[in-house]
Amino acid sequence: NLSNFYLPLRPIMKYINEINKRKTFAIISHPDAGKTTLTEKFLLFGGAIQTAGAVKSNKIKKHATSDFMEIERQRGISVATSVMTFEYKGFLINLLDTPGHKDFAEDTYRTLTAVDSVVLVVDSVNGVEEQTRRLMEVISMRNTPVFVFVNKMDRDGKNRFDLLEEIEKELKIQLHAMTVPINSGKDFKGVYDLHEKSLVLFTAGTKANDEDVIKINDLNDPVLDSKIGEKDANVLREDVELIDGVYGELNIDDYLSGKTAPVFFGSAVNNFGVKEMLDTFIRIAPTPRPRHTTIRDVKPEEDKFSGFIFKIHANLDPKHRDRIAFLRVCSGKFERNTFYNHVRLEKDVRFNNPYSFLARQKDVIEEAYPGDVVGLFDTGNFKIGDTLTEGENYFFTGIPSFSPEIFKEVVNKDPMKTKQLEKGLMQLTDEGVAQLFTQFGGNKKIIGCVGELQFEVIQYRLLQEYGASVQMNSLPFYKACWLTSNDPKKLDDFVKYKQANIAEDKDGHLVYLAQSEWFLNTERTNNPDIEFHFTSEIHK
Ligand code: G4P
Numbered sequence: 001n002l003s004n005f006y007l008p009l010r011p012i013m014k015y016i017n018e019i020n021k022r023k024t025f026a027i028i029s030h031p032d033a034g035k036t037t038l039t040e041k042f043l044l045f046g047g048a049i050q051t052a053g054a055v056k057s058n059k060i061k062k063h064a065t066s067d068f069m070e071i072e073r074q075r076g077i078s079v080a081t082s083v084m085t086f087e088y089k090g091f092l093i094n095l096l097d098t099p100g101h102k103d104f105a106e107d108t109y110r111t112l113t114a115v116d117s118v119v120l121v122v123d124s125v126n127g128v129e130e131q132t133r134r135l136m137e138v139i140s141m142r143n144t145p146v147f148v149f150v151n152k153m154d155r156d157g158k159n160r161f162d163l164l165e166e167i168e169k170e171l172k173i174q175l176h177a178m179t180v181p182i183n184s185g186k187d188f189k190g191v192y193d194l195h196e197k198s199l200v201l202f203t204a205g206t207k208a209n210d211e212d213v214i215k216i217n218d219l220n221d222p223v224l225d226s227k228i229g230e231k232d233a234n235v236l237r238e239d240v241e242l243i244d245g246v247y248g249e250l251n252i253d254d255y256l257s258g259k260t261a262p263v264f265f266g267s268a269v270n271n272f273g274v275k276e277m278l279d280t281f282i283r284i285a286p287t288p289r290p291r292h293t294t295i296r297d298v299k300p301e302e303d304k305f306s307g308f309i310f311k312i313h314a315n316l317d318p319k320h321r322d323r324i325a326f327l328r329v330c331s332g333k334f335e336r337n338t339f340y341n342h343v344r345l346e347k348d349v350r351f352n353n354p355y356s357f358l359a360r361q362k363d364v365i366e367e368a369y370p371g372d373v374v375g376l377f378d379t380g381n382f383k384i385g386d387t388l389t390e391g392e393n394y395f396f397t398g399i400p401s402f403s404p405e406i407f408k409e410v411v412n413k414d415p416m417k418t419k420q421l422e423k424g425l426m427q428l429t430d431e432g433v434a435q436l437f438t439q440f441g442g443n444k445k446i447i448g449c450v451g452e453l454q455f456e457v458i459q460y461r462l463l464q465e466y467g468a469s470v471q472m473n474s475l476p477f478y479k480a481c482w483l484t485s486n487d488p489k490k491l492d493d494f495v496k497y498k499q500a501n502i503a504e505d506k507d508g509h510l511v512y513l514a515q516s517e518w519f520l521n522t523e524r525t526n527n528p529d530i531e532f533h534f535t536s537e538i539h540k
Contacts, residue, residue, distance in 0.1 A: 019287055019371065022369065027118070028135050043095075110432065120132065127170075128166055145258055151266065156186075180243060189232060288370040308396040309384060333369060337352060341393075405448075407480070425462070428461060440510070520532065
C-alpha cells in the first residue's frame with residue numbers, strides 16, 4: 001500500500017498556536033476522595049460554571065449500585081460532562097471525566113489513553129485505595145505525567161510524611177512536594193508554596209480567589225511566627241528544610257516523562273490549594289504530545305488530520321437510541337463535513353454534526369485541533385481503537401484491553417434468534433461494554449467484564465435492541481491472560497493440554513482463563529516458555 005510510504009515533506013506548523021494553547025487531562029481518584037468537588041473548582045476558576053453544585057448533579061451516585069437503569073440514566077446525563085472545556089489564563093483546558101463507579105473502570109482506563117496528563121486525588125484520611133492503585137498501573141504503562149492532590153486536609157488525616165511515603169510506595173512513583181501543609185484537621189492552617197515562596201492561609205469555607213496569600217521569601221522572617229504561631233512556624237521551617245534537602249527544585253523533564261509527580265495539599269470543598277495547583281498545571285503540564293502508531297510517530301503539528309476512538313457511549317433510553325463515539329484529535333485539523341479515512345473499514349466517512357462539549361451542552365462544531373475531543377454520532381461503524389486519517393494507513397497504538405475479572409457463559413434461550421444474538425454480542429463488545437471470548441475448539445460464548453452491572457446491561461440490551469433472550473451462567477475464572485510464546489510447539493501443547501481453560505478473543509488471540517492466582521502461578525512456573533499477559537494491545 002503506497003500510502004504507507006507517505007511522510008510529511010516539510011514540517012508545517014500551521015496549527016501550532018492552537019496546539020500550544022491546549023492541555024488535555026483527566027482527574028482520577030478512588031470514589032469519594034473528591035474528584036467531583038475538585039472538577040467543580042477547576043470549572044469555577046475557568047468561568048465554565050457559576051455556582052458550586054453544578055457538576056454534582058451529574059455524578060453517578062456510588063450508592064445506586066443495584067439499579068443499573070438508574071446508573072445508565074445518570075451516565076446518559078454524564079455524556080454531556082464527559083469532556084469539560086474551559087479557559088484559564090489564555091489556555092484551553094480539556095478535562096476528561098472518568099466514571100467513579102468501579103464497574104465502569106474500563107471506561108476510565110480508555111479515557112486515560114486520550115489524555116496528555118492526569119491529576120490524581122488522594123484522600124488524606126484514607127490514603128491510597130484499591131482503585132487508585134489499578135489506575136496508576138495504567139498510567140505508568142504509558143508514562144503519563146501525574147499531579148497528585150492530597151485532599152481533605154481539613155480532616156484529621158495521616159501524618160504528611162507518612163502519607164507521602166505511602167503514596168510513593170504504593171503507586172511506585174517519585175513524589176515532589178510543591179506545597180507543605182501546616183497541620184491537618186481542625187488545626188489545619190494552610191500551606192507554604194515552595195515555588196511561589198508564599199504562605200497561603202486557610203479559613204474554612206473560603207470562596208474562590210480570596211485566599212490569604214503572604215509572600216515570605218525567607219522563612220526566618222518573624223511574619224511567619226505572627227501568622228501561624230511560633231510552634232507551627234518552627235515545624236514548617238524544619239519541614240521545608242527537609243523537603244528542600246531531599247528534593248530541591250522540581251525537574252520538569254522528570255515530571256513530563258512520568259518519573260516524578262508534583263504534590264499539592266489542600267481541601268477541594270473549601271477551594272483551598274486548588275489555585276496553586278492549577279497555576280502550576282498550566283505552567284508545566286504538557287500540551288498535546290506526539291502519539292505512536294503502527295508505522296511511525298504522529299506529531300500534533302502535522303498538517304494532516306488524524307485521531308482515534310477511545311470510548312463509545314450508547315444510550316439505553318429507547319427514546320434516544322443514539323450512540324456517540326469519542327474521537328481524540330491527534331494531528332492536523334478536524335473539520336465538519338469533510339471525508340476522512342476509516343482505516344479499519346477502508347472507507348471514507350464524514351460527519352455532519354460533530355459536537356464539542358463546551359459549557360455542558362452539545363454544540364455542533366466546525367473544526368477541532370489536537371488535544372480536542374469530538375463527539376461523533378455513530379450507527380455501529382466504530383469500535384474502540386479505530387483510527388481516522390486523511391488517507392495514510394496506520395492505527396494508533398497503546399490502547400489496551402485489560403483482563404476482565406468476572407466471566408459468564410452466554411446461553412441462548414431462543415434458538416430462533418441466534419443470528420441476532422451473534423450480531424448483538426459483536427456490536428456490544430465493539431463498544432467496549434465487555435469482552436467476548438469463544439471457548440477453544442468449541443463455540444461456547446464467554447463474556448468477561450470488570451463489574452456485575454455490565455452483565456445486567458448486556459442482558460438488557462441484547463433483549464431490547466436485538467430481541468435476543470439470554471441466560472448468563474457464572475464461570476469459575478478470575479483472570480484472562482493473553483498467551484504468547486517464541487516456541488509454537490510448546491504453545492500448541494499447552495493449549496491442547498489445558499483446553500478447558502483456553503479461549504480465543506474476538507481477534508483470534510489465545511487466552512488462558514485462570515481459576516485462581518494459584519493456578520495461574522503454577523502454570524507460569526510449569527511453562528517458562530509461555531508468556532501470560534494481563535493486557536492485550538488492540539493494535540500492535
Ligand atoms: P468523588 O467524586 O471522588 O466520589 O468525591 P466527591 O467530590 O463527591 O466528594 C466526596 C465527599 O467528600 C463529598 O461529601 C464532598 O463534599 C467531600 N469532600 C470533598 N472535598 C473535601 C474536603 O476537602 N474536605 C472535606 N472534609 N470533605 C470533602 P458527601 O457528603 O459525599 O457529599 P455532599 O453531601 O457533601 O455533597
